[in-house]
Amino acid sequence: MASFAAMNARLFLLLFCLASGIASPPLRAETRWYAIHLGKDHIGHMQRSRSEVDGAIETRSELVLILQRNGERLPVESAEWTRESADGEPLAFSSRFATTGTLAAVEARVEAGTVTARIEQGGQRSEKRFPWPEGAVLNEGQRRAMKPLLDGETVRSDVLAFDPASLNALPLSSARLAMETVELEGGPAQLLRIRQVHGPAGAGVRSELWVDPETGDARQMRLPALGLELLLRACSRECATAPPVAADVLASTLLRAPRAISQRERQRPLYFSLRAGDLALTPLGGIPGQRLGQADAAGVARLRIDPEGAADQPPTDADLAPARWLQSDDPEVRAMAESAVGRSRSAARRMYRLQEAVRRHIEHKSLRVGYASAAEVIELREGDCTEHAVLLAALARAQGIPARVVTGLAYAPGYAGRQDVFVPHAWVMAWIDDRWKGYDAALPAFGAAHIGLAMGDGEPFDFYSGLELLGRLELVEVSTRKAGGGP
Known part of the structure; x- marks a missing residue:
């Protein structure tokens, strides 16, 4: 992971x-x-x-x-x-x-x-x-x-x-x-x-x-x-x-899941009961496909995550523009995008092929790289989830597909000797067929067990919202069913 x-x-x-x-x-x-x-x-x-x-x-x-x-x-x-x-x-x-x-x-x-x-x-x-x-x-x-x-x-x-x-x-x-x-x-x-x-x-x-x-x-x-x-x-x-x-600095950010979450469950909407002490959970409601309910007297709020994304918050011109970490106008980024999509025409097919191209391109999966931009990732061919995310988002924009980088937590059955935990992670939201859909080039698949905390152009200051929640969240319950008062 x-x-x-x-x-x-x-x-x-x-x-x-x-x-x-x-x-x-x-x-x-x-x-x-x-x-x-x-x-x-x-x-x-x-x-x-x-x-x-x-x-x-x-x-x-x-x-x-x-x-x-x-x-x-x-x-x-x-x-x-x-x-x-x-x-x-x-x-x-x-x-x-x-x-x-x-x-x-x-x-x-x-x-x-x-x-x-x-x-x-x-x-x-x-x-x-x-x-x-x-x-x-x-x-x-x-x-x-x-x-x-x-x-x-x-x-x-x-x-x-x-x-x-x-x-x-x-x-x-x-x-x-x-x-x-x-x-x-x-x-x-x-x-x-x-x-x-x-x-x-x-x-x-x-x-x-x-x-x-x-x-x-x-x-x-x-x-x-x-x-x-x-x-x-x-x-x-x-x-x-x-x-x-x-x-x-990784161990303190892991979020314990109260139970295992199967691959089948992750392919359907999930409901998470969360709290974070005196911190507001508001940032969780700002990610497409995530709906946050009102917190109860104990500070617990239910978050519904739909792996199919959402059609609200349509993209803006900024979601197609080159950015400091997403150099979609870089000649090498554009060339990689063109080579990856081949003759594919639909946005969904092109996005899938871009995702697979990123998986192949980053040959060495490691935590050694600090935080590289898309152009740097093409040269390095090394990195972790953030390098996968910034490169995929830049390739999408180079193809005229609106894309954003999302940071948050993703479920892992096992990680660093721990079982059933959510690990800090990064992925991409792309506007496909008139809705935002998730793509994760670093994991086998995107699913409902991706809890987004912040979203933007991959630049450090895009991620103010949700920053304090890392290491402070508590996951009380995971369910496949809507409860009374839930989102």
Whole structure:
């Protein structure tokens, strides 16, 4: 069974984005070091600095960590730089994110309200021009917006935070809580606790910061991650860069099934009774073919999944367009698609042949690749479920078939010594015969035991919705019959 390796990399890209929005050290050329812990394991470090250069404010951040999935090690490196005027107006920025087998980099300038970005993705270089999102801010703008909250003049701060890695602007809401004593490397410190929600309404990722209100210096940050707790804590360089432990991030994301689910059952609609503590299950209702009912007093909601998909949510032009991870206009992607479909005419037949072509093309099924784009997968011929999904979606779009990448959980009778579990996974939804239908090039077949959490163009920030649910879901019951109050 393929594993969802990409979510690990995406999660820490998200962490990096969140950490870029926190208050910074005082204005001098100083670097703050942070140790990164996942659960009990020290998995890496982040360093961050803010300084004045030629009258502008420059902020730099670098993150290095190492993960492990079922014995395979995955190094992750990310770097970000922003340049802003003293009053927080954006001037330029850059971002670099690398894991095994993939590199995504952006260099951009902002002039007269227009962003000109040079993008490197999948070995390709391109340029993109677009208006700066109205009201969006980078690091210095976020720091200035946080000042009234730190000073106690307000209890809430809302900004539109621009992320250089994804070229997206997302809401960032911060709430002032209380002063608390926090144990740090140099001893206890009195810090202001701030709760943040970063992302779209109803699907944001929650985190907490502990900030020195006098300097605006964030000393600790915490957020849920893959069923564990991710913690950044300020400390010395020696402490932060101590040899990391390659934490196994897959085990905590597995969802136990209360019973075995037969292949025959997976070919028909299934009903899942789910709960996730204090988290909303709303993202589950946003995937075609999935209908979510109301939660009961115990927080349990029934989810109906139809393996035949659904005819609602018709595709848009974006579902046919090339994207950073789905380079459907790449000559090699187009050539592979043409070769795979041959003389097939119907969309259903072409999609089937594309699925089989992806299965054959990715010769080495492994967790070693971090998160490759479609163009990179063609060259690598290696990867797990995410590589299968992005390549299949790009091939479909190259053939004029609307397609989206879905991430979530898929049932496995056995995985990594566990029986009857749902494993993080990725697959494709394609618009065939006037309805969305599921295709899974990494597994023998798509079925009702695919629980989708998020959907998009295969880009990391498409998967905000549902991110917190990984490792937090509980599956209470699986049934083939509709119950009273079910969807």
